[in-house]
Amino acid sequence: MTATPDSRPPRWGIRFTGDAVRHSTLPLCTAAVPGILRVPLQQHIGHRTVPLVAAGERVLKGQPLGAVRDQTLGARVHAPSSGVVRGLENLTAPGRPATPAVVIETDGADEVWPGYPAHAKPLRLATSALRQAVIEAGIVGLGGAAFPAGLKLNKGGGVDTLILNGAECEPCINCDAALLQADPQRVLLGAQIMLRILEADVCLVAVKQGMDAAAAALAGAIEQVGDDRLRLVTVPPVYPVGGEAQLINVLTGREIPAGGLPWDSGAVCQNVATAAAVARFLTSGEPLISRIVTVTGAGVARPTNFDARIGTPVAALIAAAGGYVGRECRLIMGGAMMGVPLANDSQPVTKATNCFYVAAPTETTPRSPERPCIRCGDCATVCPVNLMPQLLLQSGRKNDFEQLEHLGLQSCIECGACDYVCPSRIPLTQQFAANKQALWERARERRQAEQAERRFSAREARLAAAAAERTAALNSQTEAPEAALAELLKRVENGNDRTTKDPDTADKG
Amino acid sequence: MKFIQQSGPHWLGANTVTVMMRRVLLALLPVSLVSVWLFGPGVVLNLAVAVAACAGFEMLALRLRGLPVAATLSDYSILVTAALLALSLPPLLPWWVTVTACFFATVVAKHLYGGLGYNLFNPAMVGYLVALIAFPQFVADWPGLSADHSWPEAAAALSYFATGALPASFDALSGATPLDTLKEQLGNMRTMAEIRAGEGFGLLAGYGWEWLNLASLAGGLWLLRLRVISWHAPGALLATLGSLYFIGYALDSGANPSPVLGLLSGGTMFAAFFIVTDPVSGAASPAGRIVFGAGVGALTFALRKWGAYPDGLAFAVVLMNMCAPLIDRYTVPRVYGHRQRP
Numbered sequence: 001m002t003a004t005p006d007s008r009p010p011r012w013g014i015r016f017t018g019d020a021v022r023h024s025t026l027p028l029c030t031a032a033v034p035g036i037l038r039v040p041l042q043q044h045i046g047h048r049t050v051p052l053v054a055a056g057e058r059v060l061k062g063q064p065l066g067a068v069r070d071q072t073l074g075a076r077v078h079a080p081s082s083g084v085v086r087g088l089e090n091l092t093a094p095g096r097p098a099t100p101a102v103v104i105e106t107d108g109a110d111e112v113w114p115g116y117p118a119h120a121k122p123l124r125l126a127t128s129a130l131r132q133a134v135i136e137a138g139i140v141g142l143g144g145a146a147f148p149a150g151l152k153l154n155k156g157g158g159v160d161t162l163i164l165n166g167a168e169c170e171p172c173i174n175c176d177a178a179l180l181q182a183d184p185q186r187v188l189l190g191a192q193i194m195l196r197i198l199e200a201d202v203c204l205v206a207v208k209q210g211m212d213a214a215a216a217a218l219a220g221a222i223e224q225v226g227d228d229r230l231r232l233v234t235v236p237p238v239y240p241v242g243g244e245a246q247l248i249n250v251l252t253g254r255e256i257p258a259g260g261l262p263w264d265s266g267a268v269c270q271n272v273a274t275a276a277a278v279a280r281f282l283t284s285g286e287p288l289i290s291r292i293v294t295v296t297g298a299g300v301a302r303p304t305n306f307d308a309r310i311g312t313p314v315a316a317l318i319a320a321a322g323g324y325v326g327r328e329c330r331l332i333m334g335g336a337m338m339g340v341p342l343a344n345d346s347q348p349v350t351k352a353t354n355c356f357y358v359a360a361p362t363e364t365t366p367r368s369p370e371r372p373c374i375r376c377g378d379c380a381t382v383c384p385v386n387l388m389p390q391l392l393l394q395s396g397r398k399n400d401f402e403q404l405e406h407l408g409l410q411s412c413i414e415c416g417a418c419d420y421v422c423p424s425r426i427p428l429t430q431q432f433a434a435n436k437q438a439l440w441e442r443a444r445e446r447r448q449a450e451q452a453e454r455r456f457s458a459r460e461a462r463l464a465a466a467a468a469e470r471t472a473a474l475n476s477q478t479e480a481p482e483a484a485l486a487e488l489l490k491r492v493e494n495g496n497d498r499t500t501k502d503p504d505t506a507d508k509g
Numbered sequence: 510m511k512f513i514q515q516s517g518p519h520w521l522g523a524n525t526v527t528v529m530m531r532r533v534l535l536a537l538l539p540v541s542l543v544s545v546w547l548f549g550p551g552v553v554l555n556l557a558v559a560v561a562a563c564a565g566f567e568m569l570a571l572r573l574r575g576l577p578v579a580a581t582l583s584d585y586s587i588l589v590t591a592a593l594l595a596l597s598l599p600p601l602l603p604w605w606v607t608v609t610a611c612f613f614a615t616v617v618a619k620h621l622y623g624g625l626g627y628n629l630f631n632p633a634m635v636g637y638l639v640a641l642i643a644f645p646q647f648v649a650d651w652p653g654l655s656a657d658h659s660w661p662e663a664a665a666a667l668s669y670f671a672t673g674a675l676p677a678s679f680d681a682l683s684g685a686t687p688l689d690t691l692k693e694q695l696g697n698m699r700t701m702a703e704i705r706a707g708e709g710f711g712l713l714a715g716y717g718w719e720w721l722n723l724a725s726l727a728g729g730l731w732l733l734r735l736r737v738i739s740w741h742a743p744g745a746l747l748a749t750l751g752s753l754y755f756i757g758y759a760l761d762s763g764a765n766p767s768p769v770l771g772l773l774s775g776g777t778m779f780a781a782f783f784i785v786t787d788p789v790s791g792a793a794s795p796a797g798r799i800v801f802g803a804g805v806g807a808l809t810f811a812l813r814k815w816g817a818y819p820d821g822l823a824f825a826v827v828l829m830n831m832c833a834p835l836i837d838r839y840t841v842p843r844v845y846g847h848r849q850r851p
Contacts, residue, residue, distance in 0.1 A: 016520075171520070245845065258846040328511035330519060337518040344512065361513070365521035371584060372626035374526060375788045377739070377795075385845035390793055391837065406851050408844035416518035423524045424626075430516055 005209045005236040007250050012384045013238035014417050016171050025213060026296060028178040028305040031320055033081045033106055037311030038348040040091050041066040042099040044140040045147050046073035051102060053079075055087040060113035062287050064138075065102045075148045075351075076138035079104060080289040080309035082111040093347060101348070104311070112286075122282035123192055130197050130282070137281035138288045138351075143169065143244070143271035144334065146352035149278070152268055153197045159268050161252060162194055162203040166214065166272040167235050169242030170335025173355040175292040176272050178305040180207065180214035183276060184221035188230055190275025193282065195229060198268055203230050204251055205272065209237045239337065240415040244269045246384050258411055293349055295321045299329035299358035308349050314356055315345040330364055332357040337416040371424040379418035379428065385411045389418040389428050396435040401442055404435055412436060530585035532737050533783070536728035537592050540779060543724040544600060547717045548652055549660030551601035554670060558604055559595035562611035563587050570620035586625050590614055593633035593783055597776065597823070598640060599651050601666055603673035606644045610636035630830045631790045634823045641823070647673065649818075651686045654717035655708050687715025688775050688819035691766060700763040705770075714773035722778040729782025738786040741798035742805075746781045747772060749806030757814075775813075775820035780805070784822070790830045797833075797840035804829045 041049040049066040053059055059079040068074030083106035091101040116136070119125060125133075135150035143165055164187065166176045180187060191203045205222075207215045215234065222230050235241050235250055245256050247269055254265040262269060277288045289310055296303040301322025308317060314331070318324060332339035332355075333347065339357055379389035387408060395403040409432065418428045544552045567587040571578045594614050598607060614636030622628040641648045652661070661669075669675060687709055694704045704710070713719040732738045751772055757765035771777070776784075785791060785805050792801040805825045812821020843850045 014522075249845070255846045257848075258844070260846070324510050328513055330513045330515060332517070332519060334517075336520045339517055339519060341514050341516065342512060343514065345510070357519070359519055364515075364519045367515065367521075368525075369580070371526055372624065374586075374626050375791075375793055376529070377788060377793055378524070380794065380842075381739075386842050387844055388793060388841055391841070407841060408847055408851055411844050411846055419518050420520065420522045421524065422522075423526045423529055425521065425525065427516070429518065 006233045007235055009236040010238055010241065010246070010250055010384070012382055012386070012417070013241060014382055014420055015238055026174050026178065026294065026303050026305050028182050028292065028307065029320070031306040031308040031312060031317055033108070033110065033309055034312050034316045035106060036086075036313075037080055037083070037104045037106060037309060038089065038091060038101045038313070039065060039077060039080060039104065039311040040093075040099045040101040040348065040350055041077055043077065043146060043310075043350040043352060044075045045145065046075070049074060049077055051088060051100070053085050053102065055085055057085045059083065059085055059104060060111050062116060062285070062289060063113035064115075064287075073148060073151060075140050075150075076136065076287070077102075078138055078287040078289050079113070080311050081106045082109050083107045091348070093350075101311075116281070116285035116287060118285040119282050122189070122279070123196060125282070127197055127199075130193055133282055134197070134278055136287070137277065139274060139277045139281070140288070140351050141271055142273035142277065142291055142351065142354070143242075144352055144354050145244075146350075149270060149274050152263065152270065153194060159198050159263050159266055160201050161267040162191065162198055162200045163247060163251060163267055163269040164191055164203060164205040164272050164275055165242060165244070165247055165269055166211070166218075167206045167208045167242035167247060168211070169240050170337045170339070170355075171239065172294065172296050172335045172339075172357045174294040174296065175305055175354050177207075177211050177214040178294070179273055179276060179292050180211075181217045184218045185225070186276045186279045187218075187272045188221055188225050188227075188275075189283070190277070190279035191230055192225075192227060193278055194268075194270060194275060200268070201229065204233045205230065206233050206235050206247055206251060208241065209234050239417065240384055240413070243384065243413055243415065245413070258408070288351060291349070291351065291353070293317065293353055294355040295358065296355065297329070297332075297358035298360035298363050299325055299331075301325055310349055310351060312349045313345070314342070314347050314349070317349070317356065318345060318358065324358065326360055328361060330357075330359040330361075332359055336364075337420070338414065367427065368425050370426045373424055373426060376423060378421040378423065382417040382421050384415060384417065385413060387412060389432075392432065392435075393426065393428060396431050399438070401439055404439060409435055409439060526584045526586065529737050530589050532732060532735055533589050534585065534592060536732045536737075537589075537596065537783065539724035539728050540596060540721060541592075543720050544596065547654060547721070548600035549666070550663075551661065551666055551670070552595075555598060555600060555602060555607060556592065556595040558607045559591040559598075559611055560588060562608045563591035563594070563615050566612055566615035567620075570616055570624075574620065574624070576624070581625070584625070587615065590619070590632045594636045596779065597633060597637040599648060601652070601661065601669060602647055604670055605673075606640050606647050609643065610640040612636075613639040626789055628789055629833075630827055631784060631787050634784060634826045634830075638823050638827060641818075653686075653709060654715070658717075686775070686819060687718055687770075688813065690715075691774075692813075692819050695764060701766060702763065714770045718775070719773045722773040725778035725782055729778065729786075732782065732786075738782065739795065739798065741795045742785040742791055742802035743781040745799040745802030746785055746806040746809075747777075749803040750777065750810055753807065753810040771810075771813075776822050777809075780809075780822045780826065784826055785829075790833065792833045792836040792840065794837070794840045794842055796842065797836045800836050800840060801829055801833060804832060 047068045049068050051066045052064050060082045063079045064076050065079050066077040083104045086103040086105050088100045089103050090098050092098045131153055134153055139149040140146040141149055166180050168176050195203050218232050222232055240246055241250055244262055248265055248267045249255055252267050256262050256265045281287055290307055292305055293308050294305050295317050300318055304321045306317050331342045333342055334340055335355055373390055373393055375390045392407055392409055412432050414429050414433055416429045564587055568578050571581055594610055614632040618630050618632040618635035619628050690709055709716055711719050733740055751768045754768040754771035758767050785802050792798050808825035808828055809821050812824055841851045
C-alpha cells in the first residue's frame with residue numbers, strides 16, 4: 001500500500017516511470033575493507049585540509065588524517081581502518097581540482113583509535129559540546145554536496161524546522177532508502193541531536209512516495225521513540241524534489257532567497273545519512289569513515305547497496321556486486337540525471353559518493369544531433385526554479401551576460417530536467433553550466449577590479465593627505481597667512497612675478 | 510571494459526520535434542476530412558500542391574544555405590506548414606496562387622528569417638496573407654455552402670486549377686461565407702434572426718463551417734491532452750473572442766452574432782489550436798501566451814466587426830507575432846528565491 005503524498009505535487013519536475021522504479025529497492029551489504037584505501041584530504045566544500053600523518057606511520061581506525069586549520073569551513077578526514085600510511089598521492093576526480101589522498105595499506109585488524117569518547121546518553125550533553133562533536137567527526141552533507149554539517153548547525157536561533165532528506169534526489173540512487181530501512185533508530189537519534197543543537201521545534205523526515213519499506217520502517221521507529229517533534233512526511237515522486245531548495249519549498253512553502261543560504265528560509269535541511277553519522281559518532285566515538293553507496297545499473301551483475309569505507313575503490317565494489325556485464329558502459333558517479341561519467345574505475349568512495357550507476361548502453365540515451373529550439377516551452381514547464389531555459393539559451397549563445405544575470409541564470413541548479421524534456425535534444429545543462437562558470441569568473445574579475453580601484457583611490461587619498469600635511473607644515477614654518485599664499489600661487493600661475501616685491505602696488509595696477 | 514564518456518543527463522525523454530510535428534499532422538486529419546466532405550477532392554489537390562511546393566522550396570533554401578537537407582526535412586515541420594497553409598486557403602485554387610503562397614511561407618517568412626525556430630511571423634499566415642492581397646479574385650471568395658450544395662464538376666474544377674479561368678457554369682465559387690453574409694446583411698440593417706433563417710446557416714453557425722470548426726476543436730483537444738500544445742494561447746483567444754461576442758450579443762442580440770456563432774465561424778478553432786499555438790512565432794511564457802492569445806482574440810473581433818475583410822484572424826495573428834518579443838520581455842516569470850520578476 002503506497003501512502004499518498006503529504007504535500008501537493010509541484011508544478012515543475014519530471015515523473016519517471018519504468019527504469020526509475022526498477023532501481024528502487026536493493027539489498028544492503030557491508031563491503032569488505034580493501035587492502036589499499038585512498039582517502040582524499042579534500043572531500044568537502046571549503047578550505048584546504050592539511051595532512052596530520054606522514055609516510056610510514058601506523059594509523060588506527062578513526063584517527064584523524066587531516067584537518068582544516070581554522071575549523072570554520074571544512075571537515076576533518078579520518079582513517080577508515082587501521083594500517084600503515086604509504087604516502088600521499090595526487091588524485092584527480094572529474095570536475096574537481098586534483099587533491100592529495102592519503103594511501104593506507106590496511107592490516108586487517110581494524111583496530112580502533114581511542115581518541116574520541118562514546119556517550120551512552122548523548123542527548124544530555126550541552127549544545128556546544130554536541131555542535132563541537134559534529135565538527136570533530138568530520139561530518140559533511142552526505143546527500144552529495146558535502147557541505148560541512150557543523151556549519152549548517154551553527155545557526156543559533158531563527159530556525160524553526162529541521163528537514164531530514166530521505167527523498168533521494170535522483171533516479172538510481174537508493175542509499176537513503178537502504179539506510180532508513182536498516183537503521184531508522186539511528187537516523188531519529190541524529191534528528192533529536194540536531195533538533196537540540198538548532199533549538200528547532202519540529203523535524204520532518206521526508207521520503208518519496210513509493211519508498212514503502214523505508215517509510216514503514218521509519219514510521220515504526222518514530223512510534224517507538226515517541227518524540228512528537230519527529231514527523232514522517234511523504235513527498236510526490238517528482239524529480240528533483242529531493243534537491244535541498246526544492247524540498248524546503250515543497251514542505252514549508254518557503255524559498256531560499258537568491259544569493260542567501262539555506263537556513264535563511266528558517267529551515268535547515270540535512271540528509272538522513274548525515275543525521276545517522278552524527279548519532280554514530282556520539283554513541284560510539286566513530287567518526288565519518290564509512291557510508292552507504294548504491295552500486296546499480298544494468299552494467300553490473302547484482303545491483304547492491306554497500307556500507308563501504310571511505311577510500312574503497314569503485315572497482316572493489318563492482319567486483320563485490322558480481323562484476324561488469326557487457327563490454328562497455330557509462331560508469332557514472334551519482335545518479336542518472338546529474339551524475340558525472342568516470343574515465344576509469346580506480347576512483348575511491350568519498351563522503352560525497354552516494355551512487356555508482358553502471359549504465360549499460362541500452363539504458364542510457366545517446367545524444368542525437370541537436371535541432372533548432374522551437375521555443376515549445378517544455379523546459380520552462382519542468383524547471384524547478386522557474387527559469388525560462390529557451391530565453392537563457394538565446395542569451396547564452398550570444399554571451400549576453402547582462403541578460404543571463406537578469407533572467408536569473410545563477411539560480412539554475414543544473415538538475416538536467418530541461419535537457420530531459422527538450423524535443424530538439426539541445427544540451428541545455430551543459431551550456432548553462434558553462435555560462436554560470438563564465439558569470440562567476442566575470443563577477444570575480446569585477447570584484448578584483450573594484451578592489452584594485454579601491455586600493456588605487458585609497459593610495460591617492462593617502463598621497464593627497466600626505467601632500468596636504470606637507471603643505472600645512474610648510475605654511476606653519478613660514479607663518480604666511482593663507483590669503484597671502486593663495487595670492488602668491490595665483491601670481492605664479494599667471495607668470496607675473498615682478499610684483500612680488502610690492503604686492504600692494506601690483507594689486508592696484 | 511570501455512567507459513563511455515558522455516555528460517549527463519544520462520536519460521532523455523522520448524519526445525522529439527518529429528514526434529510533435531507528426532502529432533500535429535494527425536490532429537489536422539479531422540478538419541481535413543470534413544473539408545473534403547464539404548468542398549470536394551479539390552482540397553486534396555490543394556494540399557498536394559502545397560506539400561510539393563513547400564518541400565521543394567525548403568530543399569532549395571536548405572541547399573542554398575548549406576544545411577543538411579534530409580535531416581531537416583525529417584522533422585516534418587515543413588509538412589505542418591504546408592498543411593496549415595493549404596487548409597487556410599480556399600479549397601480550390603489555380604496552382605500558381607498556392608505555389609506563390611508556399612514560396613512566401615517557406616522562403617520569405619521561414620528561411621530569410623533564419624529557418625525553423627527563428628521566424629518572427631507564422632509562415633502559413635504570411636503565405637495566406639500574401640495570396641489574399643495579391644490574388645483577391647481567387648482567395649477572397651469561398652464556395653458557398655448550404656444543405657443542397659454539391660461538389661464542383663471535376664472537368665470545370667481542373668480547368669480552373671490549371672488556367673484560373675472560371676467556366677460559365679461554375680458559380681459555386683462565388684458564394685459568400687457566413688461571415689461575409691453577416692457583414693453584408695448587418696450592414697443592410699437586417700436583423701440577426703432574419704439572417705440566421707436565410708440560406709447558408711445551419712444548426713449552430715454557418716452551414717458546414719460549424720463542422721469545420723468542431724473538427725479543428727476535436728484535433729486541438731487531442732493535442733492538449735497529449736501536451737503537444739498548452740491551453741494558454743487557445744484558451745485566451747477563445748475566452749476573449751467569446752466574451753466580446755457575448756457583450757455585443759447581450760447589448761443587442763438583433764445586430765450582433767451570438768458567441769457560439771462567432772466562435773464556430775471562419776477559422777476560429779483552426780487558428781486557436783493550430784495557429785496561435787505555434788511556439789516559434791508566439792510568446793514564450795504561460796503568461797505571455799495568455800496575453801498573445803487574448804490579443805489575437807481582441808484584434809480578430811475588431812477586424813471582423815470593423816475591418817475590410819470578413820475574417821481578420823490571419824491579420825490578427827501576424828500583428829501579434831510582431832508584439833511577441835515585447836510580450837516576452839514583460840512576462841518572464843519570477844525565479845525561485847527572487848522577490849521580483851526579472
